Amino acid sequence: MRRDIFQAIADPSRRAILALIAMQSMTPNALAEHFDTTRQAVSKHLRILTECQLVTTQQQGREIYYHLQIDKMKEIDRWLQQFRAIWETRFSQLDELLSTTKK
Amino acid sequence: MRRDIFQAIADPSRRAILALIAMQSMTPNALAEHFDTTRQAVSKHLRILTECQLVTTQQQGREIYYHLQIDKMKEIDRWLQQFRAIWETRFSQLDELLSTTKK
DNA sequence: TAAATTTGCAACCAATTAGTTGCACAACTT
DNA sequence: AAGTTGTGCAACTAATTGGTTGCAAATTTA
Numbered sequence: 475m476r477r478d479i480f481q482a483i484a485d486p487s488r489r490a491i492l493a494l495i496a497m498q499s500m501t502p503n504a505l506a507e508h509f510d511t512t513r514q515a516v517s518k519h520l521r522i523l524t525e526c527q528l529v530t531t532q533q534q535g536r537e538i539y540y541h542l543q544i545d546k547m548k549e550i551d552r553w554l555q556q557f558r559a560i561w562e563t564r565f566s567q568l569d570e571l572l573s574t575t576k577k
Numbered sequence: 578m579r580r581d582i583f584q585a586i587a588d589p590s591r592r593a594i595l596a597l598i599a600m601q602s603m604t605p606n607a608l609a610e611h612f613d614t615t616r617q618a619v620s621k622h623l624r625i626l627t628e629c630q631l632v633t634t635q636q637q638g639r640e641i642y643y644h645l646q647i648d649k650m651k652e653i654d655r656w657l658q659q660f661r662a663i664w665e666t667r668f669s670q671l672d673e674l675l676s677t678t679k680k
Numbered sequence: 681t682a683a684a685t686t687t688g689c690a691a692c693c694a695a696t697t698a699g700t701t702g703c704a705c706a707a708c709t710t
Numbered sequence: 711a712a713g714t715t716g717t718g719c720a721a722c723t724a725a726t727t728g729g730t731t732g733c734a735a736a737t738t739t740a
Contacts, residue, residue, distance in 0.1 A: 484587035485728080489656075496663055503686065515729055517688065536686050536737040544667065547660045553592075554657070557650045560599055564647065588698080606716060618699055620718065639707040639716050684739070689732105696727070702720090709714070 477525045479549055487511070488519050492542060495529065499539040582652055585629045590614070591622050595645060598632065602642040 483489055491505060502520060506513040520540055523529040528546045532539045586592055594608060605623060609616040623643055626632040631649045635642045 478589075480583075480589075480592065481587045484584045486581075486583075487728085489583065493659060496660060501686080502688090511728085512730070513687085514689090514731085518728075521688080538687065542660075542663075544660060544664045547657070548664065550653070551657055551661065554650070554654055556596060557599060557645075557647060558654065560645075561647045561651065590698085604716075605718090614698085615700070616716090617701085617718085621698075624718080641717065682740085684737100686737080687735085689734085691730100691732090693730075694728095697725080698723100699725095700721100700723075702722105704717100704719085706717085707715080710712085 477522065479526050479528060479546060480553075482522055482526045482528055483550070485519065487516075488523060491516070491519055491523065492528065492547075495540050495542045496544075499532070499541045501537045501539055503537075505540070580625065580628045582629050582631060582649060583656075585625055585631055586653070588622065590619075591626060594619070594622055594626065595631065595650075598643050598645045599647075602635070602644045604640045604642055606640075608643070 483492070487509060490508070494500060494505060494508060502513060502517050505520070506516040509516060520529065523540075524531065526546070528543055529540045530543050532541060586595070590612060593611070597603060597608060597611060605616060605620050608623070609619040612619060623632065626643075627634065629649070631646055632643045633646050635644060
């Protein structure tokens with residue numbers, strides 16, 4: 475059972491769930507209304523997101539609110555850094571080239 | 578055959594391949610040396626990365642060099658924006674709180 | 681207390697995945 | 711021309727995935 479953030483965000487439904495609860499914490503039932511699948515399918519996605527700590531839960535009576543764990547999202551950002559470093563370098567090189575051409 | 582960047586980067590080997598060719602374009606054989614799998618397995622990963630345009634090829638004699646298509650990586654960054662907006666807001670809120678506490 | 685609501689979990693299933701081996705083909709080397 | 715090297719593709723396989731239905735448990739409502 476591989477369970478890392480990259481595998482978690484590979485699924486479009488899970489990305490949609492993350493985007494939804496990013497706006498506001500939601501219950502599984504409320505989330506399921508946004509999808510064509512069953513509530514149980516959504517529940518399974520939430521389990522995966524919980525396992526890799528992208529979301530946390532908060533019980534409120536018989537309802538369970540799922541919260542986005544924004545800090546965990548930063549891990550993706552951190553992985554992107556190595557590539558961002560490249561495209562920023564290339565951009566500044568292009569920038570340099572352009573200003574050289576101007577002269 | 579779902580083929581989007583998020584599914585592509587879900588696999589650790591493919592992330593490693595991306596990181597390697599980010600430094601320098603490489604042939605499948607050269608890449609395969611960095612992995613415990615067969616050359617054909619690496620070739621399959623490269624095919625997936627090519628299909629979603631994360632890499633491009635450049636034939637040179639009988640060798641084929643795989644290049645990172647850095648612009649495509651920006652798509653991940655773009656998706657992250659919506660979340661980055663959140664964590665930056667929270668950070669600035671914390672920032673505000675701290676400066677208020679100082680007073 | 682009985683019924684309804686909200687949820688998670690298990691069992692099952694079809695499709696997909698990541699790997700393998702075994703080719704075939706083109707391009708260099710001798 | 712014959713052998714070697716670099717590569718992609720097809721066929722197969724075991725494991726994983728994302729979905730389903732059918733529960734059971736806990737909490738709220740009547």
